[in-house]
Amino acid sequence: MLGPVILAASRSDRIRRLISAAPVTRQVVDRFIPGETVDEIVPIVRELTDRGLELTMDVVGEDITTPGQAAAARDAYLELVDRLKQLELGTRAEMSVKLSMFGQALAGGHELALANVRPVVEAAAAIGTTVTLDAEDHTTLDSMFAIHEELRKDFPQTGCVIQAYLFRTEADARRLADSGSRVRLVKGAYKEPAEAAYQQKHEIDKAYVRILKVLMAGEGYPMIGSHDPRLISIAQELARQSGRKLDEYEFQMLYGIRSDEHLRLAAEGHRMRVYTAYGTDWYGYFMRRLAEKPANLRFFARSMISKG
Numbered sequence: 001m002l003g004p005v006i007l008a009a010s011r012s013d014r015i016r017r018l019i020s021a022a023p024v025t026r027q028v029v030d031r032f033i034p035g036e037t038v039d040e041i042v043p044i045v046r047e048l049t050d051r052g053l054e055l056t057m058d059v060v061g062e063d064i065t066t067p068g069q070a071a072a073a074r075d076a077y078l079e080l081v082d083r084l085k086q087l088e089l090g091t092r093a094e095m096s097v098k099l100s101m102f103g104q105a106l107a108g109g110h111e112l113a114l115a116n117v118r119p120v121v122e123a124a125a126a127i128g129t130t131v132t133l134d135a136e137d138h139t140t141l142d143s144m145f146a147i148h149e150e151l152r153k154d155f156p157q158t159g160c161v162i163q164a165y166l167f168r169t170e171a172d173a174r175r176l177a178d179s180g181s182r183v184r185l186v187k188g189a190y191k192e193p194a195e196a197a198y199q200q201k202h203e204i205d206k207a208y209v210r211i212l213k214v215l216m217a218g219e220g221y222p223m224i225g226s227h228d229p230r231l232i233s234i235a236q237e238l239a240r241q242s243g244r245k246l247d248e249y250e251f252q253m254l255y256g257i258r259s260d261e262h263l264r265l266a267a268e269g270h271r272m273r274v275y276t277a278y279g280t281d282w283y284g285y286f287m288r289r290l291a292e293k294p295a296n297l298r299f300f301a302r303s304m305i306s307k308g
């Protein structure tokens with residue numbers, strides 16, 4: 001019951017100001033967003049890759065309101081690419097982007113987001129890695145998929161995310177499961193209306209399995225974005241049934257969540273990619289992590305009370 005309330009709060013400017021200014025917040029945020037600057041994140045990239053993990057790097061931020069902020073988002077990613085170039089990690093460190101951070105919701109936003117994200121995708125390709133377009137709320141997806149298709153003309157390895165909770169996603173998966181495509185399947189993290197999305201966990205889980213079957217049977221490269229132990233076992237079984245080798249799919253989890261499982265899967269020989277977010281505009285990302293697990297909110301509230 002708490003999840004939808006927290007997701008509504010994630011879009012409130014007033015609550016954003018309150019939570020962002022609370023002195024204790026930073027300690028709790030660190031668990032999920034382990035740095036604010038490129039300098040702070042590079043040692044973490046080194047540490048995770050040294051332990052056999054791969055990364056997808058996210059500069060936090062979304063729903064920006066001016067073209068200047070969208071250009072700043074592009075530049076933050078270009079700075080990241082510059083630093084990744086020095087580390088020579090190739091596809092072991094890729095990037096995830098939210099198009100709303102690149103201006104998608106502004107006037108002429110579709111073209112603006114495409115113009116801002118293209119240089120990032122180009123720069124990533126020049127250092128031998130790639131970019132995945134995150135999925136935001138359902139109203140943004142037609143534009144996201146169109147940008148994905150456009151980028152893939154020149155950079156076919158550009159990935160995208162699909163969300164199991166949306167009714168549309170099984171059809172999207174069939175369209176995307178073509179040769180060379182990289183598709184991350186997640187359950188979905190936004191507050192969506194009953195007209196567009198399953199609301200019950202068991203329905204979402206069932207949809208996840210149906211869609212995963214489509215991706216595993218297809219010719220693309222499935223990226224299983226989940227911490228759910230049941231879905232991870234099912235994914236392993238489906239990969240086996242469809243004759244996929246260990247390097248023909250990968251698991252992805254978020255930094256700070258089930259970290260032992262990251263290492264266990266990597267030790268079993270799986271490709272395990274950790275979604276690692278950093279930056280100062282962490283509010284929306286952080287609130288979605290609280291919404292996913294109400295125990296996180298209780299922990300956060302207790303810290304506020306005991307330190308406040």
Ligand SMILES: Cc1cc2nc3c(=O)[nH]c(=O)nc-3n(C[C@H](O)[C@H](O)[C@H](O)COP(=O)(O)OP(=O)(O)OC[C@H]3O[C@@H](n4cnc5c(N)ncnc54)[C@H](O)[C@@H]3O)c2cc1C
Nearest residue numbers: 134135161186187188189225226227228252253275289292
């Ligand atoms: C790599 C990656 C990329 C993602 N990208 C997107 C995206 O582009 N768009 C989008 O809408 N969503 C995205 N998500 C979020 C996703 O939609 C889910 O909200 C999130 O992964 C929780 O679902 P779950 O599959 O882990 O299953 P759940 O059933 O929610 O969780 C399974 C178990 O994992 C643990 N767990 C899960 N979440 C948390 C948490 N926040 N804190 C502590 N423990 C937790 C708990 O032990 C829980 O019992 C992404 C997730 C991952 C892993």
